[in-house]
Amino acid sequence: MxxxxxxxxxxxxxxxxxxxxxxxxxxxxxxxxxxxxxxxxxxxxxxxxxxxxxxxxxxxxxxxxxxxxxxxxxxxxxxxxxxxxxxxxxxxxxxxxxxxxxxxxxxxxxxxxxxxxxxxxxxxxxxxxxxxxxxxxxxxxxxxxxxxxxxxxxxxxxxxxxxxxxxxxxxxxxxxxxxxxxxDDVVEPIPFGKANVVREGKDITIVATSSLVMKSQEAAEKLEKEGISVEVIDLRTIVPLDIDTVVESVKKTGKLIVADEAHERCGVGAEIGFQIMEKAFYYLDAPVGRVNTPNVPLPFSPALEFPIIPSVDRIYKKVVEMVK
Amino acid sequence: MNVKTYSKDQLLAWYETMYKMRRFEEEVFEFYKQGLMPGLAHLYMGEEAVATGVCAALNDSDFIGSTHRGHGHLIARGADIKRMMAEILGKVDGYCRGKGGSMHIMAMDKGILGANGIVGGGIPIATGAAYMAKYKKTGQVAVSFFGDGASNEGTFHESINMAAAWDLPVIYVLENNLYGISVDIRDVTNTPNLADRAIGYGIPGVIVDGMDVTEVYEAAKAAIERARSGAGPTLIECKTYRWQGHHVGDPATYRKRKSETEKEDWMAKCPIDCLKAEMLSTKKAKASDFEAIETAVNKEIEESVNFAKESPYPDVSEVFHDIYV
Structure with a gap:
């Protein structure tokens, strides 16, 4: 290491x-x-x-x-x-x-x-x-x-x-x-199309991409202290999409949030949410949730930019909203 | 036309290539008229001397990048006309198993990096092949064919700039046939000779009569030697004309704005007929030499037509082949 x-x-x-x-x-x-x-x-x-x-x-x-x-x-x-x-x-x-x-x-x-x-x-x-x-x-x-x-x-x-x-x-x-x-001192190639369960949990699943994997883990740690058990999946590749790992997780937790920093409209959440509806509809205890950048261009001023970037806090709040 | 310099065999080989292109496309046009061809095709008729002269100066291992008007380039590189014809009909024995059609024929075994449906899309691709040849010191060169229209695309300027900066072994062959679909290049571009654009990139820009295969060959040979020697790219503008519309379904009603007889004037310069006439008048060849070639080519064309007609369509299961994600 x-x-x-x-x-x-x-x-x-x-x-x-x-x-x-x-x-x-x-x-x-x-x-x-x-x-x-x-x-x-x-x-x-x-x-x-x-x-x-x-x-x-x-x-x-x-x-x-x-x-x-x-x-x-x-x-x-x-x-x-x-x-x-x-x-x-x-x-x-x-x-x-x-x-x-x-x-x-x-x-x-x-x-x-x-x-x-x-x-x-x-x-x-x-x-x-x-x-x-x-x-x-x-x-x-x-x-x-x-x-x-x-x-x-x-x-x-x-x-x-x-x-x-x-x-x-x-x-x-x-x-x-x-x-x-x-x-690691030696890093081997990681196969495409194999999502990675980076944190196991039982109350809700977050499938995330890129930076939002780390932000989701941070939110999950905070939630753990409040008695909410969050499973976090690192999607790794959007194409090919490892929907099976997400389906297995949803079967266990019954709830899903898709977190991706691209704009919300027609996004990764729309795709995964739809596929979960097709493949795990009867396991869902709540509608699938999304954490994205809202549908506006990214503004310059930090006063405008930071509130719309998907954050630990927004993930935390979305979980609380869906679990409680 | 300088036929004196060349052997009878060389000149007849050029005649055969050009005649084959012409006959091939006459059959393609027939397919369209008879409703046998799905979609459309862009015919090269009238421009045959360009591809023939350029490709005659290449080695077998060199690369070419083609365009939506690519039949001539492919035939000049020795592509299998049976497989070309089958592709044009969307059949399984086509070069692309029916997935590309006329506008996307690729034949990597002949160094053909592909026809291309996007105007100017193939120019950086051919330039990249030249980059490979320079880095790997293979001695290969790449020719990028494109039209007057593509010379107004960013990819033309970006590619030629990089090739010039890095002395890449690439030859840019600009087929100026005067029209981008209906738009006359003279109405949208303030550069009477597009070869002049080479000046801006610090490389040679050469203007040739694109209706004269010997002139095209001479310019291409010099540019290819220059590229192979490591001295960098050349832009060759071939002044030519397409006899048919933009594609087989275009009646080309827009040609008489500059001159009532524009098309007829260009057709009088037919690269095939003019070569034949010049060889006959200088006694380079006899009428029977041409007849023998024409008979053989016509037979080959007929075989390709029959092959394409008899080839089956691909099974629908193939729609999901050749793609990973």
């Missing part, structure tokens, strides 16, 4: 994978000389050189599209978008190209590429640098969508993403980058 930041864990995953496979090439804005806007590729330029750790111009559609061409011809590009909001600038290459080429070609090719992109609010970055795009992209067949929680999880899941033969959208939470976590 060692204590490292989430950003260091990402950097270690990149480093260990690049060491193992010379076909892995990093592309992105400011990733090379300064080691990334969030310091997730520090030292990699010196170790692997300019062709494998490439600073790009501010041309998101261009360099994501280049990644598609690299993936089709034998490389395994790992592309950093400085903010997940910039996915929209590159949307054609992600959604119309990367996601669809394997299918449209009748299975002739794979597109093994990873797009890393920070999500989340909390830095007064306003509406164009604070979004959580994981729900939107989950609409499109062909894209794997990963939402890691801790540094350990991020490291293991990023290794899996890099080794996968499909395009993977890997969403890192920007508020976690500088936090320290305990991480």
């Amino acid at each position: 060692k204590e490292i930041t989430y950003a260091q864990a990402i950097c270690e995953a990149l480093d260990e994978e690049m060491e193992r496979d010379e076909n892995i090439v990093l592309l992105g804005e400011d990733i090379s000389f300064i080691g990334g806007n969030f310091k997730t590729s520090v030292g990699l330029l010196e170790k692997y050189g300019d062709m494998r750790v490439k600073d790009t111009p501010i041309s998101e559609a261009g360099f994501v599209g280049m990644g598609v061409g690299m993936a089709l011809t034998g490389l395994r590009p790992v592309i950093e978008l400085m903010f997940s909001d910039f996915l929209l600038v590159a949307a054609d290459q992600v959604i119309n190209q990367a996601a669809k080429i394997r299918y449209m070609s009748g299975g002739q090719v794979n597109v093994p590429m990873v797009i890393r992109a920070p999500i989340g609010a909390g830095r007064s970055s306003a509406a164009q640098h604070s979004q959580s795009m994981q729900a939107m992209v989950s609409q499109f067949p062909g894209l794997i969508v990963v939402v890691p929680s801790t540094a350990q999880e991020a490291k293991g899941l990023l290794k899996t993403a890099i080794r996968d033969n499909n395009p993977v959208l890997f969403f890192e939470h920007k508020m976690e980058y500088n936090k320290k976590f305990l991480v």
Whole structure:
């Protein structure tokens, strides 16, 4: 065990994978000389050189599209978008190209590429640098969508993403980058589509993504002291979705909250809530609850921003509302 | 047209490729008219010299990125016309097992990174293949075909800028056929020669007569040599014209705004007929040489049509194949 930041864990995953496979090439804005806007590729330029750790111009559609061409011809590009909001600038290459080429070609090719992109609010970055795009992209067949929680999880899941033969959208939470976590000395790849029960409980289930896994655990500890037993599931991947683990938990607790930082409308909660209605309707003792960002753009002022970010307190209150 | 420099065999091979493209698409058009083809197809008729001249200068291991108007590029790379025809009809023996259609044919065994339904969508993809070739020092080059319309997309400018900055082995072949569906490029772009855009990126921009296969070949050969030597990309603008509408269902009523005889003037420059006439007048070949080629190609086309018609549709269970999530 060692204590490292989430950003260091990402950097270690990149480093260990690049060491193992010379076909892995990093592309992105400011990733090379300064080691990334969030310091997730520090030292990699010196170790692997300019062709494998490439600073790009501010041309998101261009360099994501280049990644598609690299993936089709034998490389395994790992592309950093400085903010997940910039996915929209590159949307054609992600959604119309990367996601669809394997299918449209009748299975002739794979597109093994990873797009890393920070999500989340909390830095007064306003509406164009604070979004959580994981729900939107989950609409499109062909894209794997990963939402890691801790540094350990991020490291293991990023290794899996890099080794996968499909395009993977890997969403890192920007508020976690500088936090320290305990991480195993050796982290093995974590399989996709296997949710992780991080806390067992009997009164209610919270299935959460990304930072909200930690916030849910914090809320659960507080609730435990008040006699409410909360089960917390780290979803790990939205696509593929491990609904079975959620169903099993709901069968035990009878109540479910879905916590995801993307906007509420047509979100992860809408999908999981609906599937639980289909698969575990008669086990539910209450309507499924959601904790999300409400349906407004993220505002700049902390006075406006913090009240709408899904927080420990909002999760706590939602549990109390549903259990009592 | 400079036929003197080239051997009879070389010139006849180009004639055969162009004739095959033309005949292939005449049959595709027939399929549409007879209601046999699902959807639409975008015909390359009139532009055959471009793909033929460029691909003749490539090695088998090189890459090309194609467009929605891609039949010619694929045939020039030696794609199997039976499997192309079957794909166009949505049959299981098609290159993509019926999942792509005319606009998305991919043939990785021929280095064809795919036709592409998004204008400009294939330009960064071909550029990425060139990045791979440079990083892995494979000696391969990539050609990106696209039209005048795509040269107004951001991906064109972004890709060409990166390729120029990093000396990537890629050749940008701009097929200026004057129209983006109905919109005349001259009405929406203040750059009479689109090759001039190369100046802004610090790379060579070459203008060629896209109706002359020998001129296209010469420009492509020089650009490919430059790319392979590590000197970076070239933009080649081929001045050409599409004879049919944007797609098989487009009557193209918009062509006479600049000149009543625009289409006829371009058709008089038919790349296939002009090559044949030039070879005959310079005695490079005899009429019987062309007849032999035409007979053989017609037979091959007929076989591809029959193959496509007889190929079954994919089983509905295949709709969920070739996708993981």
